[in-house]
Amino acid sequence: MSTERVKAGIIMGSKSDLHIMQDAADIFKEFGVEFEMTVVSAHRTPERMFEYAKNAASRGLKVIIAGAGGAAHLPGMVASITTLPVIGVPVKSSNSIDGWDSILSILQMPNGIPVATVALNAAKNAGLLAVQILATADDSLGLKMQAYKDELRKKVEESAAELEG
Template sequence: MSVKVGIIMGSKSDLNIMNDAADILKGFGVEFEMTVVSAHRTPERMFTYAKEAAGRGLKVIIAGAGGAAHLPGMVASITVLPVIGVPVKSSNSIDGWDSILSILQMPNGIPVATVALNAAKNAGLLAVQILSTADASLAEKMQNYKDDLRKAVEASAATL
């Protein structure tokens, strides 16, 4: 598959959360890249990454960040690609609320799709859904995934 997703995070300490997005993408056979891009410590790297992402073949960017969590919004302000923000509860976080609000409360004109705290798995699923709008094979895989979820709930309900 030629479509790609970029998974970026503010620091390597976010990797244990962001790996969930990578696992989802692997499961759907979606090619991705993963790296650390700090909005505060490496702003030039962030700018270059966002500016060149579409030219490298990326279609969606998943950006995880904790604390002030500026990475998803700053990347979204630079690229035309959809950005999915993953608020990460970091060691310097205020129970994750600072990260959630920093990603969620974007100004009009700079949207960032935001998933729940530490929910990189959902970010991966949302990226697959976005990509599946232009890929029938991927859409079929997503439908099968959702069918499996339904079946699991029905099987669980049958045991009550």
């Protein structure tokens, strides 16, 4: 994959988060968004995290999705280093307190370091939000997003017609 075409990054604190974060990758594939995906741990590889965040924009990234469980510092630490939008995905990990530790770690960022936060394990929504962010500068992505939302509306209308009909 040519890094010149990569628009989005998906990072996670551990490979064990892949089963959740794959949903964001699947959305990018569906919308034709070039992306990269890797493991970057805020706690175990802080230098790798710093380099990733510091160089993301110069490598062509426009948005970063960061998933993490437990203390979940990855999204906030990345957001503190880059000027790119960061979308945090709280992941319910094996050592989690029902995911609340991850949710609050990502959600409760101090003023000046925003992280958009989606629901627990909601990497699909993170992917969709990233596509919407990218669509502000890409009309073709905007049209694809409109078609996606039209399809959602159509499915609800069909369900309603079945129940009412």
